[in-house]
Amino acid sequence: MREVELGWGKVLLVKDNGEFHALGHKCPHYGAPLVKGVLSRGRVRCPWHGACFNISTGDLEDFPGLDSLHKFQVKIEKEKVYVRASKQALQLQRRTKVMAKCISPSVGHSGSTNVLIVGAGAAGLVCAETLRQEGFSDRIVLCTLDRHLPYDRPKLSKVVTVDVRNKKVVFKDGFKLEYSKLLLAPGSRWDPGQGAGQAGLSLRGAPPQHCQCFSPKTLSCKGKEVENVFTIRTPEDANRVVRLARGRNAVIVGAGFLGMEVAAYLTEKAHSVSVVELEETPFRKFLGERVGRALMKMFENNRVKFYMQTEVSELRAQEGKLKEVVLKSSKVVRADVCVVGIGAVPATGFLRQSGICLDSRGFIPVNKMMQTSVPGVFAAGDAVTFPLAWRNNRKVNIPHWQMAHAQGRVAAQNMLAQEAEISTVPYLWTAMFGKSLRYAGYGEGFDDVIIQGDLEELKFVAFYTKGDEVTAVASMNYDPIVSKVAEVLASGRTIRKREVETGDMSWLTGKGS
Secondary structure (H helix, E strand, O other), X not given: OEEEEOOOOEEEEXXXXXXXXXXXXXXXXXXXXXXXXXXXXXXXXXXXXXXXXXXXXXXXXXXXXXXXXXXXXXXXXXXXXXXXXXXXXXXXXXXOOOOOOOOOOOHHHOOEOOEEEXXXXXXXXXXXXXXXXOOOOOXXXXXXXXXXXXXXXXXXXXXXXXXXXXXXXXXXXXXXXXOOEEEEOOOEEEOOOOOOOOOOOOOOOOOOXXXXXXXXXXXXXXXXXXXXXXXXXXXXHHHHHHHHHOOOXXXXXXXXXXXXXXXXXXXXXXXXXXXXXXXXXXOHHHHOHHHHHXXXXXXXXXXXXXXXXXXXXXXXXXXXXXXXXEEOOOOEEEOOEEEEOOOEEEOOHHHOXXXXXXXXXXXXXXXXXXXXXXXXXXXXXXXXEEEEHHHOOEEEOOOOHHHHHHHHHHHHHHHOOXXXXXXXXXXXXXXXXXXXXXEEEOOOOXXXXXXXXXXXXXXXXXXXXXXXXXXXXXXXXXXXXXXXXXXXXXXXXXXXXXXXXXXXXXXXXXXXX
């Protein structure tokens, strides 16, 4: 692969199996130069966030992402390669696939629909978009409680009951809507008993990329009714936190992705930022003790104070507004604003009498085609457990933004009887203090962490293993190694622990044989 300048812009020139292809040279979603990505099996994978694009068509093949790449005409004459491209295409880079138009009656004239999508989050939106891209021209209805137009992070929809026998849903206002196919993507709600959660809106106005929408609960402690204690679920919540924290004292409860992202963002705005967490280190269950401590030190170097292995016992107010957070360790922390991010449970209570199977934790089990226990009813996103193909079809729940995209697409394809199966490799990323952490795989239950590089310098790659198998990888300042590992896992190859213990990663970087 190489970048080629064409005057009005660049293209990515790819030679694969003796054939040349020319595409847009940057990922249309995050601007990553694709020449630094991973070329494998007829597609190029973004080095930053793992989206995959077909080199023959430019189409988006694996998520996250919404747009495809422009594909340019290539001609070979006398050992010279000519690329023909329009100025507009070179400058735009991204390409939106053509979508069918609805030819059915408007919503106001009928109480029935062909496809009903409950929840307009990432899974629901991608499902709707895929249906249109695949030529579906009948009605699609998305329902949500959110007062905003869909923006990747909507809240739980307002469905009260689902009648699968008569293919009908009933809303809180009594309105009934029939369907031919149904997608359930209700997301999750926060649960104060679940520990640090991977949830929340970014205070930058865009979502953290690893998770979807949550309808949160707050702390269940003395003083929980005081003002200026937030569980972030809307843009308005995020904006209020930023406004109230400016020049004042902020306390974050929970050192998962939400808590740490909020803490990182507020350091330049708040007078002080404190994090309260039950675990010994941030991200401990997800990234392990050593990586967690390295990231904790980065935060401490940026003025974040940690109170670990404790929890909140009381919120104290002055004139009705938060003034102090009292911990079970007896420590009293000054606080003008508090953000709570402490776990989530699936928002599936409205399905308990529906006949749709739920597991013991309230998740919706689906098969590889995102089909529930009821024909014609599909589910995707935070609220599902699904078989993870490259982990021997183990049923897992992965509340990541990227996975919701992939699941929504597969559900749409199977609504159209295309017999697609979910096979994507989980991929997430986040940025804190200008440094990007990337992660691919499914490392839950890892029993060892093999680290190459320098944790002190925050330039490392960590391989998570269970037994003799690598199940996940995380890195900082080691691009595009996470994308390379993701592509290896996607190919079906098992990476053995001994392969990463040697420190020789030429088999991944492409510098070896």
